[in-house]
Amino acid sequence: MTQFVLAAVLGTLFALGTFLVLRRDVVRVVWGVTIISQSANVYLVTMGGLSGGVPVLGHGGHGGGHAVTDPLVQALVLTAIVIGFGTTAFALVLTYRVYQEHGTIDLLELGEKA
Amino acid sequence: MSEQFVVAPLLVALVTAIATLLTRRFGRVQVTLSLLGGVGYLGAVAWLVSKVDPLGATEVFSYQLSGWQAPFGITLVADSLSAFMLAFSAVIALAALVFSAAYVDSFGQRVSYHPLYHFMMVGVTGSFLTGDIFNLFVWFEVMLMSSYVLVVFYSGPEHTRAALQYVVLNLVGSAVMLLAIGGLYSTTGTLNMADLSRRVADPAAYGDFAIAPVLGLSALLFAVFALKAGLAPFQFWVPAAYRAAPAPVSAMLAGVVKKVGVYAIIRVYFTVFSAAALGDLSFPGLSVPDGGSALLAFYGPILFAMAGASIIVGGVGAVGRDDIDGLLAYSSIGQVGFIILPLAIAATATDESVRVLGVAAALVYALNHGFAKGLLFMASGAVYDAVGTEQFPDLGGLSETAPWLSGGFFVGALALIGIPPLSGFFGKMLVFDVAGRVESTLALAIALFGAILTIAYFSRAWNRGFWGEPSLLVEHSETKFTLVAVVVALALSIAVLGVGFDVVMRAAEAGAQAALDRQAYVEAVLGSGGGHA
Numbered sequence: 135m136t137q138f139v140l141a142a143v144l145g146t147l148f149a150l151g152t153f154l155v156l157r158r159d160v161v162r163v164v165w166g167v168t169i170i171s172q173s174a175n176v177y178l179v180t181m182g183g184l185s186g187g188v189p190v191l192g193h194g195g196h197g198g199g200h201a202v203t204d205p206l207v208q209a210l211v212l213t214a215i216v217i218g219f220g221t222t223a224f225a226l227v228l229t230y231r232v233y234q235e236h237g238t239i240d241l242l243e244l245g246e247k248a
Numbered sequence: 249m250s251e252q253f254v255v256a257p258l259l260v261a262l263v264t265a266i267a268t269l270l271t272r273r274f275g276r277v278q279v280t281l282s283l284l285g286g287v288g289y290l291g292a293v294a295w296l297v298s299k300v301d302p303l304g305a306t307e308v309f310s311y312q313l314s315g316w317q318a319p320f321g322i323t324l325v326a327d328s329l330s331a332f333m334l335a336f337s338a339v340i341a342l343a344a345l346v347f348s349a350a351y352v353d354s355f356g357q358r359v360s361y362h363p364l365y366h367f368m369m370v371g372v373t374g375s376f377l378t379g380d381i382f383n384l385f386v387w388f389e390v391m392l393m394s395s396y397v398l399v400v401f402y403s404g405p406e407h408t409r410a411a412l413q414y415v416v417l418n419l420v421g422s423a424v425m426l427l428a429i430g431g432l433y434s435t436t437g438t439l440n441m442a443d444l445s446r447r448v449a450d451p452a453a454y455g456d457f458a459i460a461p462v463l464g465l466s467a468l469l470f471a472v473f474a475l476k477a478g479l480a481p482f483q484f485w486v487p488a489a490y491r492a493a494p495a496p497v498s499a500m501l502a503g504v505v506k507k508v509g510v511y512a513i514i515r516v517y518f519t520v521f522s523a524a525a526l527g528d529l530s531f532p533g534l535s536v537p538d539g540g541s542a543l544l545a546f547y548g549p550i551l552f553a554m555a556g557a558s559i560i561v562g563g564v565g566a567v568g569r570d571d572i573d574g575l576l577a578y579s580s581i582g583q584v585g586f587i588i589l590p591l592a593i594a595a596t597a598t599d600e601s602v603r604v605l606g607v608a609a610a611l612v613y614a615l616n617h618g619f620a621k622g623l624l625f626m627a628s629g630a631v632y633d634a635v636g637t638e639q640f641p642d643l644g645g646l647s648e649t650a651p652w653l654s655g656g657f658f659v660g661a662l663a664l665i666g667i668p669p670l671s672g673f674f675g676k677m678l679v680f681d682v683a684g685r686v687e688s689t690l691a692l693a694i695a696l697f698g699a700i701l702t703i704a705y706f707s708r709a710w711n712r713g714f715w716g717e718p719s720l721l722v723e724h725s726e727t728k729f730t731l732v733a734v735v736v737a738l739a740l741s742i743a744v745l746g747v748g749f750d751v752v753m754r755a756a757e758a759g760a761q762a763a764l765d766r767q768a769y770v771e772a773v774l775g776s777g778g779g780h781a
Contacts, residue, residue, distance in 0.1 A: 155420065160412065167419045174426040181434035207433070210382055214426055217389045221422070224396060225415055231414055235405040244409055 145172035160239040164225045182207030254311035254326045256292040282362040286345040289295035293338040300331040308696045308772035319440035323379035330376045337504045340622045344496040352731035368394035398497045408494035428469040444771035449523035477509030480557030490577035495629020503622035523569035548596030556694045558585030563701030572628040572638040590682040607760035610677035616675040620663040623738040627657040631733040645718030654714045656735035661706040671745035
């Protein structure tokens with residue numbers, strides 16, 4: 135059940151992200167990229183399989199300590215999230231700079247000036 | 249075999265980046281440290297090359313970070329292929345660094361230029377050396393993060409617009425890369441490239457996973473690498489970004505950063521995935537040549553189509569440009585096509601010698617393009633510095649006022665056209681040779697068309713920019729000694745590479761063999777028996 139819900143949510147998120155990336159407004163494009171990269175992170179978590187109860191062996195407490203969730207994907211996601219923070223911050227600052235330089239964040243107007 | 253020198257170039261670049269960041273209040277100290285770091289980087293790479301590839305018995309070395317044995321830890325791998333890429337990158341990087349010290353204004357240098365430049369080198373080095381597919385993503389990000397800022401360096405209207413396009417495109421690319429890597433991990437259960445290679449070659453022994461998803465995910469990954477390399481359907485970010493970045497940075501982007509994409513294609517598809525058999529998978533409309541229902545052969549037609557399209561799009565685009573940087577940027581799309589074309593032939597070739605020659609041709613062409621395009625972008629920067637414009641209508645007669653600079657540009661152009669004895673001649677000859685050996689008329693025709701276009705746009709650039717009567721702006725121009733010296737030094741090294749081509753060819757062949765020798769790579773990383781640290 136969880137798989138189907140997650141698959142549906144991921145699909146919706148990717149669709150939403152793609153929709154936003156194709157907007158005229160630069161801020162929305164940045165939001166779109168952020169949503170896409172966040173959904174990539176969620177997707178990454180699901181790739182480890184959702185079967186287990188605990189992430190690391192020998193922790194024992196929750197879920198009986200028998201089934202183990204792959205901890206590696208969580209390490210990957212952590213790395214990806216940190217990188218995502220950096221790039222999002224840069225993209226937002228760049229958006230502000232674009233507004234300063236051009237007086238607009240409408241991509242159509244930006245394109246016409248080229 | 250575990251050796252520490254593998255990590256040396258990475259450390260040198262990282263230490264230099266941090267040192268230049270710490271000393272940014274002291275302009276002169278910072279520049280000195282930065283240049284010393286560039287020399288040190290070249291030294292570290294030379295050390296690595298002398299160990300890996302002393303022109304004879306080549307070996308594969310791996311370094312397991314913190315002693316965590318592969319495939320569980322992070323591995324750095326140095327073989328002839330990485331050594332070849334690192335060697336020419338280090339030379340171009342040092343030349344561009346010296347150029348930058350004289351070219352970029354002192355305020356810009358003080359604020360952020362040097363740390364960013366060296367962080368970019370950290371990313372490039374890491375991408376060449378990593379033996380882990382997720383780490384490849386991380387190094388790509390390190391490299392791209394710095395290059396974003398360097399593209400927007402002047403932060404004028406056109407620079408911000410170019411950077412926006414570049415950033416958004418690469419962020420989407422990164423997300424796609426994550427998807428592909430996550431999927432590969434889920435399917436095969438590993439991220440280590442050697443382990444991945446071992447598993448896809450024999451899925452039955454490792455949990456009997458299906459190979460079809462691996463093919464799809466590797467294709468997704470391929471789109472990202474093609475984006476980094478600026479291959480045809482993904483080439484549209486190239487001209488704006490290259491035009492916006494400072495000249496030495498464009499030289500690095502075209503000469504080195506683009507080659508990271510090419511390297512990733514060679515490493516991942518020719519080393520890692522090459523042994524995967526597709527079995528009875530079939531594709532409507534795509535016939536895989538005999539001998540290979542191998543995964544690599546599937547990429548042959550795709551690489552071929554992309555290479556052909558790049559050569560044509562880049563060449564035709566370059567002919568119509570009115571400024572030097574625009575011309576060079578389009579030209580670099582076309583030249584990457586020339587690098588990928590022999591790879592496409594190698595991917596489908598069944599003959600081992602053609603395969604080695606194809607990859608070697610790609611490596612030689614990559615080296616030549618790195619040097620020549622680096623030189624040309626820096627020459628264009630020197631022209632801009634002297635005249636204040638790079639629009640052809642305002643130029644003319646530079647060969648009279650700046651003969652050395654024009655000579656350098658001329659040599660770079662001849663190298664890309666492929667005139668002996670420059671290194672470009674051998675690069676082009678090898679491409680034609682590979683195409684001839686498999687008797688592919690289409691490949692020969694495309695390469696010939698591309699070569700003619702190259703002659704057309706460079707003679708046009710030469711006639712309009714450097715020949716004839718000096719324009720008013722050109723007459724009052726003054727060139728800086730350092731800038732011209734770097735251009736001339738690169739021009740000389742292109743000639744030296746051409747004259748001493750024997751050594752280059754041997755290194756390229758060793759690189760190609762390393763790329764295709766899956767067994768040695770797997771053994772070096774995972775150990776023949778496993779278990780020793």
